[in-house]
Amino acid sequence: MEKAIDVQNLHKAFGEQKAVQGVSFEVQPGEIFSLLGPNGAGKTTTISMLSCLLHPDEGDAFILGHSIRKDAMGVKSVLGVVPQEIAMYEDMSARENLTFWGKMYGLRGAALKTRVNEVLEVIGLTDRAKEFIKKYSGGMKRRVNIGIALLHKPKVIYMDEPTVGIDPQSRRSILDSVLKLKQEGTTVLYTTHYMEEAQELSDHIAIMDQGKMIASGTHAELVKIVGAMDRIRVTINSESAKVLETWKTVTGVTKVSAEDGTLTILADDSNRVLPRLFESAATRAVRITSVDIQEPNLESVFLHLTGRALRD
Amino acid sequence: MKVIDIAIKDMTRSFRSTFALIFMFGVPLLMTGMFYFMFGGAAKSDQGFSVPVTKVVVANLDTGGPGFEAASSAFPVGTKAHSLGDMILTTLKDKSFANLMEISVVDNAEAARAQVDGQKAGVALIIPADFSQRFSDLNGQATIELYQDPTLTIGPSIVRSILSQFMDSMSGARLAVSVVSKQTGSTDPAVIGQVVSQYMASIPTGDQSAALLDLHAPAASKPAANTVATIVSFIMAGMTIFYAFFTGTSTAQSIIREDEDGTLPRLFTTPTTQTTILGGKFLAVGLTVVVQMTVLLILGRLIFGIQWGSLLPLVLVTLSTVMAAATFGIFMMSLLKTSKQAGAVLGGVLTVTGMLGMIKIFTMGSGSSPAWADLASSFVPQGWAVRGLSQVMNSASLNEVLLSCAALLGMSVVFFLVGVLRFQKRFA
Numbered sequence A: 001m002e003k004a005i006d007v008q009n010l011h012k013a014f015g016e017q018k019a020v021q022g023v024s025f026e027v028q029p030g031e032i033f034s035l036l037g038p039n040g041a042g043k044t045t046t047i048s049m050l051s052c053l054l055h056p057d058e059g060d061a062f063i064l065g066h067s068i069r070k071d072a073m074g075v076k077s078v079l080g081v082v083p084q085e086i087a088m089y090e091d092m093s094a095r096e097n098l099t100f101w102g103k104m105y106g107l108r109g110a111a112l113k114t115r116v117n118e119v120l121e122v123i124g125l126t127d128r129a130k131e132f133i134k135k136y137s138g139g140m141k142r143r144v145n146i147g148i149a150l151l152h153k154p155k156v157i158y159m160d161e162p163t164v165g166i167d168p169q170s171r172r173s174i175l176d177s178v179l180k181l182k183q184e185g186t187t188v189l190y191t192t193h194y195m196e197e198a199q200e201l202s203d204h205i206a207i208m209d210q211g212k213m214i215a216s217g218t219h220a221e222l223v224k225i226v227g228a229m230d231r232i233r234v235t236i237n238s239e240s241a242k243v244l245e246t247w248k249t250v251t252g253v254t255k256v257s258a259e260d261g262t263l264t265i266l267a268d269d270s271n272r273v274l275p276r277l278f279e280s281a282a283t284r285a286v287r288i289t290s291v292d293i294q295e296p297n298l299e300s301v302f303l304h305l306t307g308r309a310l311r312d
Numbered sequence B: 001m002k003v004i005d006i007a008i009k010d011m012t013r014s015f016r017s018t019f020a021l022i023f024m025f026g027v028p029l030l031m032t033g034m035f036y037f038m039f040g041g042a043a044k045s046d047q048g049f050s051v052p053v054t055k056v057v058v059a060n061l062d063t064g065g066p067g068f069e070a071a072s073s074a075f076p077v078g079t080k081a082h083s084l085g086d087m088i089l090t091t092l093k094d095k096s097f098a099n100l101m102e103i104s105v106v107d108n109a110e111a112a113r114a115q116v117d118g119q120k121a122g123v124a125l126i127i128p129a130d131f132s133q134r135f136s137d138l139n140g141q142a143t144i145e146l147y148q149d150p151t152l153t154i155g156p157s158i159v160r161s162i163l164s165q166f167m168d169s170m171s172g173a174r175l176a177v178s179v180v181s182k183q184t185g186s187t188d189p190a191v192i193g194q195v196v197s198q199y200m201a202s203i204p205t206g207d208q209s210a211a212l213l214d215l216h217a218p219a220a221s222k223p224a225a226n227t228v229a230t231i232v233s234f235i236m237a238g239m240t241i242f243y244a245f246f247t248g249t250s251t252a253q254s255i256i257r258e259d260e261d262g263t264l265p266r267l268f269t270t271p272t273t274q275t276t277i278l279g280g281k282f283l284a285v286g287l288t289v290v291v292q293m294t295v296l297l298i299l300g301r302l303i304f305g306i307q308w309g310s311l312l313p314l315v316l317v318t319l320s321t322v323m324a325a326a327t328f329g330i331f332m333m334s335l336l337k338t339s340k341q342a343g344a345v346l347g348g349v350l351t352v353t354g355m356l357g358m359i360k361i362f363t364m365g366s367g368s369s370p371a372w373a374d375l376a377s378s379f380v381p382q383g384w385a386v387r388g389l390s391q392v393m394n395s396a397s398l399n400e401v402l403l404s405c406a407a408l409l410g411m412s413v414v415f416f417l418v419g420v421l422r423f424q425k426r427f428a
């Protein structure tokens, strides 16, 4: 079967800033594929190249067989793009926006009208379709932002952090609509820095950091990287710097990262490691105030591979 | 057609923006309106002030003086008069005053007053029986009764001022009479009548009624009205052109703003070519300026009564101006990177080029515009637009405006090419 998305060694630099350095991956038709990475990882730059907005310095990619270098129009006609920043006309209503964007995707007449109504239904804004976008809440804007990309029923959809900065309810409804797209056979390329979203939605996940893909696979495959390791979250009553370096040398500890008073430790066996951490803390007059042992997850994988936390 | 869809979308947004509308229509009309009212609204028509016509009823009871008989050549209106009362009546009936007064005659004082009381007339003028007599009598007091409707102010005051003007000139005659009578020692009414007649004939202006007209405000505004109308017309022309260029640049700014808002990049993710997208946006700029100029020209005609000249040359000049204003906007925007930059730079550029272009209008008051002003204005498109429109307003033919139009279109081609090339490169 033809690959939905086939990315081959993409590179992009902005002057000295190497935003994407040799990214390659494949997405099968009907899959949800997530690019998971912290701010500045190069997710948007990758998506921009894949939607022909940026020319890659090197490499190529094929969307349902259309080369992003040689057949931009072919790529654009099979594609729906949900940009990270909300992009629509605030001084027009949702219906006017959808109608205009529908025309840009080549829809006309009765077919356009029907489709606009369907999409309004999907994003749950039929009742407020006549209002100007500027009167909408952030969550409603996000939903229209997605709706625009659904109008022409594209085979492939890119969604660049579609849930940033919105309430849990709108977020839930967006995640459900992504799952619904999958049911309808749409291929989705999804970027996020929330590992829970990647975990819930994706068939495949690629972890990006500093312009590179550092791991990829199914959720299960990725978690296997950290094996049976436990993730221990410890909070202490003083600065994490006091214990950070010594804890890295404690037997059984693989990685330690710190963010404001909370330390995350990857360890082979928490039962054996924990007493040593308490002992080490005691000798430095640091009190451990809470301990939380978690199953390994994508967070642990990222920590394991980069030595940093996924969240910033 | 996606080009049209994009253009319509842009125009919808422009005409929804209160800010844009104010600068498109509000400000140019307001500026012109300020001048219009500063000059007392005199530009409205060629007739100067429009003063309501006052109904004047005259009871001329004057029986004439001894030997008073002015020859037709002796007083302005050229008919024979038997009394001073006749002279006054004939003067008032002169057609120069036709748009100020409507004269009717009754034969007694009561009837005249009754017409004013019954509001059939605004002013009653009663010339007493002994008017000529008393006038001829050097010690006598010659008076006319003016009976007026108290609710009227303008009408009676006009009549009064015309009368006093008349009486002033008559007192010149009276003075002549007193000189003659002192020298000859004669008080013979026949002699006095003759002197009056001769005096009237010798008044240097020759045309008595013309002299009266010149001295009176309502009529005197006649020549001034034309100048004011001209000034207001040219100010409106200048404003229309200045704000056409303003609209051209500010609507072209939507290209940069859409780029910043992410809607332009989003358009580029749809299967729409760059030519279509930029074409649609350029079309919107052009059409917006067409709408703006058309509306301003029509409102200028309706509100200020401006005569723009004959249609065909006007259409040609307007379209050439639209082309120049739209392409100028696109050109300016292609040179700028951010809308912040655009806001700061544009005000300055538009003001300077606009001023240069309108230099002829500013120097209009001081007669012919200096050569350097002509030269300077020919470097900016606004200059050619002003030139073209002024030509049309001075009833130029199609052929005569061709140079201005050619200059505008030539500049448009350059602006367009540079703008398109730069934008194509930017969004490639």
Ligand SMILES: Nc1ncnc2c1ncn2[C@@H]1O[C@H](COP(=O)(O)OP(=O)(O)OP(=O)(O)O)[C@@H](O)[C@H]1O
Pocket (backbone or CB within 6 Å): A014, A017, A018, A019, A037, A038, A039, A040, A041, A042, A043, A044, A045, A046, A084, A193
């Ligand atoms: N137009 C640009 N000019 C210069 N540098 C850029 C540009 N776009 C992105 N970058 C840089 O490239 C790197 C990758 O940015 P990118 O937007 O792709 O990250 P991201 O993974 O989408 O991050 P986020 O989660 O914050 O959206 C960053 O360091 C960013 O500063």
Ligand SMILES: [Mg+2]
Pocket (backbone or CB within 6 Å): A043, A044, A045, A084, A160, A161
């Ligand atoms: Mg991004």
